[in-house]
Amino acid sequence: MEDNAGHAPVNMKGSVVHVLPPENCDIDILDNGRTIRDFMDTKMKELGSAGIEEPFYVANLDSIFEMNLRWRTNLPRVRPFYAVKCNNDAAVLRMMSALDIGFDCASKGEIQLVLSLGVTPDKIIYAHTTKPVSHIKYACTHGVDTMTFDNLDELLKISLCHAKAKLVLRIAVDDVASKVRLSLKFGARLESVGKLLGRAKELGLEVIGVSFHVGSGCTEALAFKEAIADARRVFDIGNMLGIRMRLLDIGGGFSGREDCQAGFEEFSKVINKALDEFFPPDSRVQIIAEPGRYYVDSAFTLAANVIAKRVIADDMNEHSDGENNCPERIMVYYLNDGVYGSLSCLINDAAHTTVEPYLYRVVESSEQRYQSVIWGPTCDSIDKVTDSCWMPELDVGEWLLIDNMGAYSVSLSTDFNGFERAHIYPVVTAETWSTLNLSDIYNLRQ
Numbered sequence: 001m002e003d004n005a006g007h008a009p010v011n012m013k014g015s016v017v018h019v020l021p022p023e024n025c026d027i028d029i030l031d032n033g034r035t036i037r038d039f040m041d042t043k044m045k046e047l048g049s050a051g052i053e054e055p056f057y058v059a060n061l062d063s064i065f066e067m068n069l070r071w072r073t074n075l076p077r078v079r080p081f082y083a084v085k086c087n088n089d090a091a092v093l094r095m096m097s098a099l100d101i102g103f104d105c106a107s108k109g110e111i112q113l114v115l116s117l118g119v120t121p122d123k124i125i126y127a128h129t130t131k132p133v134s135h136i137k138y139a140c141t142h143g144v145d146t147m148t149f150d151n152l153d154e155l156l157k158i159s160l161c162h163a164k165a166k167l168v169l170r171i172a173v174d175d176v177a178s179k180v181r182l183s184l185k186f187g188a189r190l191e192s193v194g195k196l197l198g199r200a201k202e203l204g205l206e207v208i209g210v211s212f213h214v215g216s217g218c219t220e221a222l223a224f225k226e227a228i229a230d231a232r233r234v235f236d237i238g239n240m241l242g243i244r245m246r247l248l249d250i251g252g253g254f255s256g257r258e259d260c261q262a263g264f265e266e267f268s269k270v271i272n273k274a275l276d277e278f279f280p281p282d283s284r285v286q287i288i289a290e291p292g293r294y295y296v297d298s299a300f301t302l303a304a305n306v307i308a309k310r311v312i313a314d315d316m317n318e319h320s321d322g323e324n325n326c327p328e329r330i331m332v333y334y335l336n337d338g339v340y341g342s343l344s345c346l347i348n349d350a351a352h353t354t355v356e357p358y359l360y361r362v363v364e365s366s367e368q369r370y371q372s373v374i375w376g377p378t379c380d381s382i383d384k385v386t387d388s389c390w391m392p393e394l395d396v397g398e399w400l401l402i403d404n405m406g407a408y409s410v411s412l413s414t415d416f417n418g419f420e421r422a423h424i425y426p427v428v429t430a431e432t433w434s435t436l437n438l439s440d441i442y443n444l445r446q
């Protein structure tokens, strides 16, 4: 694994192998002043005239570029390894690679995907503590050596099929302030660290560091401080056993959204202070992290279409008079995307339990608003997008947009009931395209 210095974009000319069909990576380059809005206009017209009623995402790759600048500015000592599970779209992964971001992979499939993009194995951490044996063997034969563990049985498995692995001990940390608590499932307790490190030594395995995850959707910056202090204790136990560790992995849990309780900048200040206290630069410990939602959440906007509608009058008489001057009416809409598709966060992701769809078209302030209920397209009644919002009356065929849809959406959607998954259209400004030499990475004509 590389040190923290020198994050120049990698020139991967000639080394890109497509794991996904190239059409999945088609990128629209916004040149001559074209905006994302212009792109959407064209796309909606195209889909409309082709009679296609599928939802789609616009993936704004410039947003990932900006989030990376923000990361490097605020956390200069921490090298990011993007958590592939969060959004495994090929265009996203190529952008990460262009930005010299490493990858956190959770399985053989994710390792395969990342390697197939031309990424070298030293830029991957296999960050899953309970791995199938066949996946460990795959990592071994493909040169992915850095991997996490948190129990004795895993050590035994690794010693039998990847004895040269560089091991990172994941510890459980206090994650009560997080919306998705991962330490309930993973991580060794501090009391068992000595035994685990001792056993690794007996088996001749190399333990190079410590990792933790404060939980996804972390709301309390001090959780990082406490976890970093816990990691220091583990380093000290290692030192007493003659194990010199050199890597600290502070996991994920960062929010990139402006509307979250405590901003990324505030988190960064707490993290930097704790790192300087417990792992000062002269300790020569390399620091990495596994951010997922931070990088991609705000990059994706979902465009969904109204495919059906019912108007319910206050007296439960479903046959309204069709006039717009009846504020008692409740509007019920059905979109072409829902909780079995892009919006699975509503039932699966405790850190993202509501969405706020808004109309694509310009809404006049004088337009009457109605209480509206929005459902997804499937036959299941759990498939509800929002219980109540106030909107002008929508027609079938109108587009709604939902922002901040990049995290745990694409990678969790299904085609239940035969409704197609939303297509992804990546866009990037011409400026970013040329600054990062993206034609090499995406292997596309300009």
Ligand SMILES: Cc1ncc(COP(=O)(O)O)c(C=O)c1O
Pocket (backbone or CB within 6 Å): 083, 086, 104, 127, 128, 182, 213, 215, 216, 217, 251, 252, 253, 254, 290, 291, 292, 293, 294
């Ligand atoms: C091991 C590991 N690393 C990183 C992440 C990414 O977390 P987040 O998206 O909150 O940054 C996860 C999420 O589940 C994870 O399990």
